[in-house]
Amino acid sequence: MRIFDPHIHMTSRTTDDYERMAAAGVRALVEPAFWLGQPRTSVASFTDYFDSLVGWEPFRAGQFGIRHHATIALNPKEANDPRCAGVLDVLPRYLEKDGVVAVGEIGYDSMTPEEDHAFAAQLALAIEHELPALVHTPHRDKARGTERTIKVVAESGIDPGRVVVDHLNEVTVAAVKDSGSWAGFSIYPDTKMSPPRMVEILKQFGTERVLVNSAADWGKSDPLLTRETADLMLASGFSEDDVDLVFWRNPVAFYGQSGKLDLGDNEPGALFEGNSILRGGS
Amino acid sequence: MKPDELRAALDRAAVDWVDEAVRQVSADPGAIARLFPRAARACGRAPIAGGWSADEAARALLLAALPADRVAAEADRLYRYGDASEKRAVLRALPLLPVGEAGVPLLHDAIRTNDTRLVGAALGTYAAHLDAATWRQAVLKCVFMGLPLSIVDRLDERADEELRVMLAGLAEERAAAGRPMAADATGLLNRLAGTALRKEA
Numbered sequence: 001m002r003i004f005d006p007h008i009h010m011t012s013r014t015t016d017d018y019e020r021m022a023a024a025g026v027r028a029l030v031e032p033a034f035w036l037g038q039p040r041t042s043v044a045s046f047t048d049y050f051d052s053l054v055g056w057e058p059f060r061a062g063q064f065g066i067r068h069h070a071t072i073a074l075n076p077k078e079a080n081d082p083r084c085a086g087v088l089d090v091l092p093r094y095l096e097k098d099g100v101v102a103v104g105e106i107g108y109d110s111m112t113p114e115e116d117h118a119f120a121a122q123l124a125l126a127i128e129h130e131l132p133a134l135v136h137t138p139h140r141d142k143a144r145g146t147e148r149t150i151k152v153v154a155e156s157g158i159d160p161g162r163v164v165v166d167h168l169n170e171v172t173v174a175a176v177k178d179s180g181s182w183a184g185f186s187i188y189p190d191t192k193m194s195p196p197r198m199v200e201i202l203k204q205f206g207t208e209r210v211l212v213n214s215a216a217d218w219g220k221s222d223p224l225l226t227r228e229t230a231d232l233m234l235a236s237g238f239s240e241d242d243v244d245l246v247f248w249r250n251p252v253a254f255y256g257q258s259g260k261l262d263l264g265d266n267e268p269g270a271l272f273e274g275n276s277i278l279r280g281g282s
Numbered sequence: 283m284k285p286d287e288l289r290a291a292l293d294r295a296a297v298d299w300v301d302e303a304v305r306q307v308s309a310d311p312g313a314i315a316r317l318f319p320r321a322a323r324a325c326g327r328a329p330i331a332g333g334w335s336a337d338e339a340a341r342a343l344l345l346a347a348l349p350a351d352r353v354a355a356e357a358d359r360l361y362r363y364g365d366a367s368e369k370r371a372v373l374r375a376l377p378l379l380p381v382g383e384a385g386v387p388l389l390h391d392a393i394r395t396n397d398t399r400l401v402g403a404a405l406g407t408y409a410a411h412l413d414a415a416t417w418r419q420a421v422l423k424c425v426f427m428g429l430p431l432s433i434v435d436r437l438d439e440r441a442d443e444e445l446r447v448m449l450a451g452l453a454e455e456r457a458a459a460g461r462p463m464a465a466d467a468t469g470l471l472n473r474l475a476g477t478a479l480r481k482e483a
Contacts, residue, residue: 047363054365059397093363096319260323 007213071104079118104134341371446474
């Protein structure tokens, strides 16, 4: 089984997790930029974080044969802090990086005017840099937040097929699928979505335009929940081809719209860029 | 390799892209901020010649096209905002650029990382500008990280008694722990020990 985790915050995981993920079949992942638990107070904290998403994390992942890509953005929560507003000005440099395959996570946290501004500005950046967009939906007031998200996406002019609206549940999935955007689901041990609930949604709404991720952030989370959900799909009557569609071909199709997805030879165990050192000989 | 040799080693499509990009940078040096990260997508990442890859060569040619009075500042900024491949390209291009010693802080940054791609690229010919203490630490770091010492420019010429003492200490620790030391590091240690013996004799 090959797994592409389309949304996982590896910054908050140990190197042992990379090893366990590789053993479970994870061969590629996308790490979205988000907040880090502790609020940041300056633009420089963000640029150091972005640097790690296009530098250190891909290197760490590569040691286990996992291809690492990132999405870059000013997240909605910190968009409310005026000290962080300057992050919007440094984004164009990062959106041009080879490993950056979408603008994200953008969207709403508390649905403030500051969030409106950052969301619209970053959808415009996605269009300008020809990138898809990864949109977070709020924890609080989720249903109305999702409706508003769909409206803002429509107003921006971006092709809804280049947008994934994430952290959906039974209540919010239908509107997103009807809007033409991709439906994202974050599987957590207790909260947003569980493997059994996910399998029921896949039965009801099908396996097309669906991205299933483990998110695996600083909270109580598990980077192997993609594999657990895939196993449960098989046990529930889905075919291996269905699982491959949801956990590999769908994320490849979605992020492939960036034109920058590089899955290499995708052989677990291969040394990422290690060859470029060995062949370098300089 | 010199810039014209790097250009000659690129394939036709890459040369066309680089020539156009160099024209843009010559007309407007600020254009390099957008062109530099795009070079790998445009030219590929295949090995070409002399240990260079196509993207590194293309990026070096863009840097070489900058006006002499701007190249140090732009190289610094491109490194600062570069992903690991861009940083590596800046490091490899340093010996080709009229920057004097201005690139030394970039080497220090690269050597502080634990990314083998960057540490390795910091020990090319431009490392001649590194002071002896920093250079010895970097060589020892290569041994720790499992990098082949063949990437270190002028290794035997610069290796000195102090580096011999450091390597001997590592060899002793490794022996005590029952862990091996890389053959090339042991080889260097033996060569340095031989030199020391000859000096005593």
